[in-house]
Amino acid sequence: MNLVHEGHIATPKGFYADGLHAGLKRMKKDIGLIYSEVLAQTAAVYTQNSFKGAPITVTQDSLASSAETQDSLASSAETQVLIVNSGNANTCTGKQGLADAYAMRLATAKKINVPEEYVTVASTGVIGVPLNMPLVLDGIAQLDEQLSNGKGFQEAILTTDKTIKDVCITIQLDGQRVTIAGAAKGSGMINPNMATLLGFITTDAAIEGAYLDKLLRQTIEASFNQITIDGDTSTNDMVLVMANGMAGNKPISAHHPEMTLFKEALLYVCTVLSKKVAEDGEGATKLIEVTVNGALHKEEARLIAKTVVGSNLVKAAFFGEDGNWGRIIDAVGYSGVPVNPDTVDISISDVAVLVQSEPVEVDEAAVLSPVLQQKEVSVVIDLHLGTETGTAWGCDLSYDYVKINAAYRT
Template identity: 50%
Template structure:
């Protein structure tokens, strides 16, 4: 497997573009991804019971067809909590894009992100879609068009040989605030030219989303619009990937690498963030417990603010373990922060306070490790520190 310079349109047969339609003041705010042939598709959505109109329209499209040829996305407005008009607008957006591309409505997924409770400006939406193109070299504009409070684009492209064919996979994502998946104000799109059925792809996507995107947090809020969509159009011409395929694990590893890269990029770009926090839990009785405990640690506002302030307050970490709901033995917990072990089987260690303070203040990625000493399972979670700027950004989000 190798990482290459690419875009969401790097896999064979894919195109993408983004334009400024006026939904936001300056930045590009509408885009699409298109496959020249029908692609197997899989999707996972937010668990928030308030689900935006585009999610409902996209879910309906998946009920009618298990393939996609396009995804159309706008930023600037979430089209959430907009009632029957919101559903009509999302459907119109889907229909208009389908007409422009010459495909069936059910072959187009719709996604929106931005302010909740505001109606789409359909005149701007249709004008923007009508100007989107299918020329190579424009795909990086799509990466910008999906952003809201993000400070940077999030993208990765990788390649692997499967059945003697070069398989390419590319992913893009947006997400900065209201991030606490199952899932978050997060959109992630993955394209690949691998051959795999929609059913097999859906099983794999759901499993890997649980282990990656659902293990990140910025602020504990779960959004109304979160969506992960994967399209596989088969143009690499490998044999169809099923679990019994001798190189199925290669494809699974590719998808995991893309998901994890995008998940960490979202966590590190949290609103106002200055540091990425990675929490590793080992010695758990189940992988679910390990992931649950890791996420509780990285979700703790007290842990996040301590990391921002460079304060090695391990009491906040063990407290989060205590209310995590995971299984552990209270007297057997060991904790390390970076290269410093600060707790050994629930007893404080002697360590350099000055050295740890320097580590917390000078590193961009803080690693916290908790060993429960009760099993063999492991889990990871990612988040960011909680800074003064997070409050500033969200206090003035609509203004």
């Protein structure tokens, strides 16, 4: 795999993107567009929150309408366009909110001259406030579907994020150059379950739709579903991938000889975006990575890792640069996964603090304190029960997290 340092969401062949300020936010860009010049195989996963934003209903409808099976729960189909706004989630806004989300879809379809069912919709921002539709519709009218304005799109999807989150890589499939790019937003209200935040992936690879859906679900379990910032699952979480086939490779399926390469590339893209979200957590000063080894089952390793990285006590300790491994072992114990309390090892940024559940004498001032001052802190836990491993990402818990969320609407 080769990193494309200047690549963005519109770098894959046949994709375009734009973003601009429509007025939903005071100054920053707040409406964005992704457009594929040909139909793209599209797969998506959504929040498991019972209160889902109106845009999710519309996107599910679009995918169901353009799917071969006409299934109302279809998660893969053919689409060409994504329209997204930030600053307003359009959630818990009643019948009018749903009508507004459909109006966004219709206006975008007319703007680009494609059927409505080829348009997907996403929103993020404050819950319970009606969309300012005159501003939204005017913004849609100003978007340019022929631009390669990847940075503009990436800025338009942000809320409390401090930085854009993007990645772009290339691989060779069947002798053809294939590009996969991604953009995401997310800084708070992050505790995914079958999706997280907003994440959008484009690729010019040719791939069977059903297989794309399968790969996306597998990939999300090991990436987006393994991050947590504050334990809250948003109402609008969505991860959507579009593959338009313009690279010219033979369609990827479970039987494609280079299927593993594409799968690894997709996982890489999703993992990079996931870590960027965790690193940019509201008020965060540190990225925390927790890896659990020696588990009996991969799912159990992932659960323990996410439980530890999601512990407020662990997060607060790392903000205070306190190597209190007791909080780590405590989280392992209440994760719900059976473990042997006599065989656990723990290290913090390569400093062993527990071996076979026995404390290791460490000069905290000279050895542990310096590594806890770094911007990235790693925790490795070995259960010594099996061979499976799992990793999760999160951030520390600072004073600023409370400040940001106490004044979120003001």
